[in-house]
Amino acid sequence: MVSLKDIAQRCGVSTATVSKALNGQPDIGEDTRSRILRIADELGYMANASARALKTNRSYNIGVVFVDPMHGGLAHEFFSTVLDSIRGEAERHGYDITFINRGVGQRETSYLQHCRYRGVDGVVIASADFTDPMILELVQADLPVVTIDHIFNNRISVVSDNRKGMDALVRYAAARGHRKLALIHGEMTSVTVGRLTGFHRACEELGIRVPERWIRQGVFHDSKSCCALTKELLRGEDRPTCIFFPDDYSCIGGLNAIHEMGLRVPDDISAVGYDGIPLSRIMSPVLTTWRQDTEALGTVAAAKLIELIEHPRTAILDRVIVEGRLQEGGSVENLYR
Amino acid sequence: MVSLKDIAQRCGVSTATVSKALNGQPDIGEDTRSRILRIADELGYMANASARALKTNRSYNIGVVFVDPMHGGLAHEFFSTVLDSIRGEAERHGYDITFINRGVGQRETSYLQHCRYRGVDGVVIASADFTDPMILELVQADLPVVTIDHIFNNRISVVSDNRKGMDALVRYAAARGHRKLALIHGEMTSVTVGRLTGFHRACEELGIRVPERWIRQGVFHDSKSCCALTKELLRGEDRPTCIFFPDDYSCIGGLNAIHEMGLRVPDDISAVGYDGIPLSRIMSPVLTTWRQDTEALGTVAAAKLIELIEHPRTAILDRVIVEGRLQEGGSVENLYR
DNA sequence: TGAAGCTGCGAAAACGATTAAGTAAACATT
DNA sequence: AATGTTTACTTAATCGTTTTCGCAGCTTCA
DSSP, X not given: OOOHHHHHHHHTSOHHHHHXXXXXXXXXXXXXXXHHHHHHHHHTOOOOHHHHHHHHSOOXXXXXXXXXXXXXXXXXXXXXXXXXHHHHHHXXXXXXXXXXXXXXXXXXXXXXXXXXXXXXXXXXXXXXXXTOHHHHHHHHSSSOEEEESOOOTTSEEEEEOHHHHHHHHHHHHHHTTOOOEEEEEOSSSHHHHHHHHHHHHHHHHHTOOOOGGGEEEOOTTOHHHHHHHHHHHHXXXXXXXXXXXXXXXXXXXXXXXXXXXXXXXXXXXXXXXXXXXXXXXXXXXXXXXXXXXXXXXXXXXXXXXHHHHHOTTTOOOSEEEEOOEEEOOSSSOOTTO | XXXXXXHHHHHTSOHHHHHHHHTTOSSSOHHHHHHHHHHHHHHTOOOOHHHHHHHHSOOSEEEEEEOOSSTTGGGSHHHHXXXXXXXXXXXXXXXXXXXXXXXXXXXXXXXXXXXXXXXXXXXXXXXXXXXXHHHHHHHHSSSOEEEESOOOTTSEEEEEOHHHHHHXXXXXXXXXXXXXXXXXXXXXXXXXXXXXXXXXXXXXXXXXXXXXXXXXXOOTTOHHHXXXXXXXXXXXXXXXXXXXXXXXXXXXXXXXXXXXXXXXXXXXXXXXXXXXXXXXXXXXXXXXXEEOOHHHHHHHHHHHXXXXXXXXXXXXXXXXXXXXXXXXXXXXXXXXX
């Protein structure tokens, strides 16, 4: 590998000079600089990230915590889109990303330890169990952190407005005559709390009473459990006319349940998703859902983190809300027609 | 950050001793070693990966080249599952992964340069344009490489048997009476070549003649284009009874096309996918498809690469075939019944 | 002319780890 | 007792950078 030393030799200068020339320091003569740059290019020089990180304590590497909610969390379009946009934005700023997990090799370690080991400049917590003490340790550590869809005190968080999304969806259905609403929600995370709040407030304001048995807890991104819950909701005489699902993916399980019971969407039962993953657009009928700007979620998280890393004094430690929008598909029937 | 020096001071030994104790070198006394281990633990010591990499030229980091075939390649279940299993296997061996791209920061660079910059110990090329000269440069460099679904000379590759998969699917359909087959395939990569070969050979052996106009080139993972092509296939009088799609995801586009034309699956038209992504199992009807062992694809690729990194002399530079299996869903009609 | 100020570059230390080579003490061998 | 052999450590160099400080040589100005 060609190093500073090689360039220095070829140019008849010291490594210090080469380093400064390449880094654009001002105290290098123009002719010397251009000569160094040319030779560096000729030799195909590329800095050694390890050496640089060792010396400067800056790795240009950001950690991403991505704990699979179910196994294979990455496999879900929602998360992988977020991940991909984090990576894209990081790349644009010259950062690479490293997945942070527990256990470096055989040794079992904490997330924080892994971060220290790799010397990441900061961390995006994209998906995790926020009650896990190791996550708390990480958040409280002296390390730039941005969380997605979860708020910590004095930390930057990028969140989608779950309350608003749910509110909009409820109003959409209500505007089409639906008054018998059922909701299947995910695990009791802050995301779910937001959505439940939105749901209940909207219902209250619209004067819609939702029986307790029509509000069920399921599991995010799990179409199986969603299928089962949907069947329960549809058993018996008194049925909801519209079901709100925890997310688009598990919604598919719900749709299957509906079909299996000999009912059709939206003719007999209306269905509403959440997320707006690409799949929701190519389904038939296109799913009516709340389209989260997953792209922005990841991009903003990465951008904010990098800002925090590079300008720690001026960065504002607060939440950033990423807007979503209603995707009107064909899965909700207009009862007024 | 606590370093070897801190431990050395606390233990009254040299840093060399601490290093050797922690790395399990034999020339350290048992009592000294245990004392060092205890103190290291107390102090929460974690090695500095940069320093170690600088000295040893081993980063315990493997690069992953993942060029989005379409935008958002990561977003597709097939790729993200592969990625996730690469990452899982790497993690099990104490490696982290780094996405390799072109351009470190503002500077435009080659994949190889990026690898050198980060000092990765090896690379998995999971998805890329294999005609790109920069990919070739990478493959020919003096760096352990494993490719997925593409074969290079004297390099390890992990491939799925596309010929066999297609062959099995054709025979499956033929066994149910289908003799009017259509095929939409992806871009002309080696994957497609394998599948086409399998398709044609199976047809020939079964005495099935497929008109040229029923073999169409589409785009992998693009449901839009697939939808359009499907419509073309179904226009006119003489229709195929069974359509083979490039992959499960784009198949959805095909299914939509079928529905839009007032036809039903499988009653009027049978549909066959490829990949066996999770979605294919929760669809209704469940898709009949070739289930690739994506899990194994990633796991084996990572395992092979690590073997190559750690035992370069004994690793066998050859292809590894990952078996798939037919997933019998309900999207192919039995015409004999 | 001498002091002061620039300009452009080099010397050297430092980051945190690994490791070859050296050494002192203990032990074994003849 | 003299000599080799082990054992358990230390010393010091090194990986490739960055960065502080210092130092010439030149210019400027009184």
